[in-house]
Amino acid sequence: MPLTRKAYRAAILHSIADPAEVGIDASYEYFEDGLLVIDNGRISAVGHAGDLLPTLPADIDVTHYQDALITPGLIDTHIHLPQTGMVGAYGEQLLDWLNTYTFPCESQFADKAHADEVADIFIKELLRNGTTTALVFGSVHPQSVNSFFEAAEKLDLRMIAGKVMMDRNAPDYLTDTPQSGYEQSKALIERWHGKGRLHYAVTPRFAPTSTPEQLALAGQLLGEYPDLYMQTHISENKQEVEWVKALFPERNGYLDVYDHYKLLGERSVFAHGVHLCDEECARLAQTGSAVAFCPTSNFFLGSGLFNLPMAEKHKLHVGLGTDVGGGTSFSLLQTLNEAYKVMQLQGARLSPFKSLYLTTLGGARALRLEDKIGTLQPGTDADFLVLDYNATPLLSYRLKQANNIAETLFVLMTLGDDRTVLQTYAAGQLVHQR
Incomplete structure (x- = not known):
């Protein structure tokens, strides 16, 4: 069976630890111009596009998304x-x-x-x-x-x-x-x-x-x-x-x-x-x-x-x-919107990075599947999403005011819903296209 290798270029964000245990800054990886490389349904590399592109064959199929964020499924x-x-x-x-x-x-x-x-x-x-x-x-x-x-x-x-x-x-x-x-x-x-x-x-x-x-x-x-x-x-x-x-x-x-x-x-x-x-x-x-x-x-x-x-x-x-x-x-994005309010009513905070953790790596750990899903670490299943910053007029306008990835992420979780999901991939295959 021939090796099927593809690459996806966009902003990329994933959780690598629980913010409650390691602090917010050590809980995630973010690549403003990132590249995700998929081999036969699994992730083989993730990192800065500038670092990874020179290591790949010249004829590799690279899908480049503008105004979008790739996250784990x-x-x-x-x-x-x-x-x-x-x-x-x-x-x-x-x-x-x-x-x-x-x-x-x-x-x-x-x-x-x-x-x-x-x-x-x-x-x-x-x-x-x-x-x-x-x-x-x-x-x-x-x-x-x-x-x-x-x-x-x-x-x-x-x-x-x-x-x-x-x-x-x-x-x-x-x-x-x-x-x-x-x-x-x-x-x-x-x-x-x-x-x-x-x-x-x-x-x-x-x-x-x-x-x-x-x-x-x-x-x-x-x-x-x-x-x-x-x-x-x-x-x-x-x-x-x-x-x-x-x-x-x-x-x-x-x-x-x-x-x-x-x-x-x-x-x-x-x-x-x-x-x-x-x-x-x-x-x-x-x-x-x-x-x-x-x-x-x-x-x-x-x-x-x-x-x-x-x-x-x-x-x-x-x-x-x-x-x-x-x-x-x-929509888990809508569910996170409600989770934030649950914390507010108890006088507690829910950071956008803890929210990301709960819906990805935290869920994977709860299911004992963190070696397979929940992150974009090499070796894991290529289950990932492409979120569209211009999914609705309000989202597009609001995200232009965002100053950093924390703010962007929080806006996606409060204003986002099914329309925000441009594409969904499972085991490297496109299973939903908006």
Whole structure:
């Protein structure tokens, strides 16, 4: 197979460390006139165009972007495929919202044609918004995951997904059993986990919708296969937290339910965590677990404000999640706009470089994929974006007033959305062109 080598020239920016640990200046690399070199779907070099161009063959194909910024592909650590058709549903908090909108919408995924159609729309929306990796909830139906992985595999995307396990406190038409949930998950793992750039996540919806028997079998699956992911929800809403205490009176709080059933670990991602306490943050960090911070959804459903400074204090891995359909946008840029406000309301700051970290390298670390995605370091997958400084008239005018990359980045995160993403590349292939 011939070597396919291409180069892309523009301003280039990527995170190389967490600003909370190394300080802002040491957390990123920026090349005002940069060059990104791709060989066979992987990054082989990144640096100043003036340094790299003389080292390359004269006939190399160089794509030169004006007024644009190349960044790593964005990483969404919490999103629901089956809720695409009910995003922006009016007027409820979490538990009523699930019963009124979510469960009826998810019931349609037993039908393959419906699952295929939504998987196609969902993946196009991710790529249009610059999201190249997502940790995805399916519905209770295996078909939801098969349709998603079939569509993702065609584009060689790095994606993680799982079938929801839910055997109580949900409508009869939407529940499995401990045994069927286990067997269906196992069949999906055998078919998809580790195939191409796809990974499987064991997915108990949240503690209230799984019996102890089901949670025990979810833990058993994690023990049976190496490198599996686990995704669920935790401490999103105060009513939900109280409900968990009533359902599991023998356990010492919400996190302890998951801990007891062996669901914490290096590839376990807990969505929301708005109402976690210090001890729970410490335990999550100790086990290598991660939290998905979902500000847009937490505002929309009135859930509360995630305490990012507390997570940082415990060195807890945190990624960003859109949580569509509780969240109202597939855009991680828009989600960062909301994350900034969450911090402001708590008297804390969110620097643009910490925001960049959360949506790229931080998300990759939360997923234990930092050797493959989340940066533009040589050897990693060539998943990257081209952001257009002239995407809208206001953005174009505003960015002309920006004096440095910090200001440019912050404006992109407050005024930017899907229109800002000019192109999205996955494994070196163009998968979205605006």
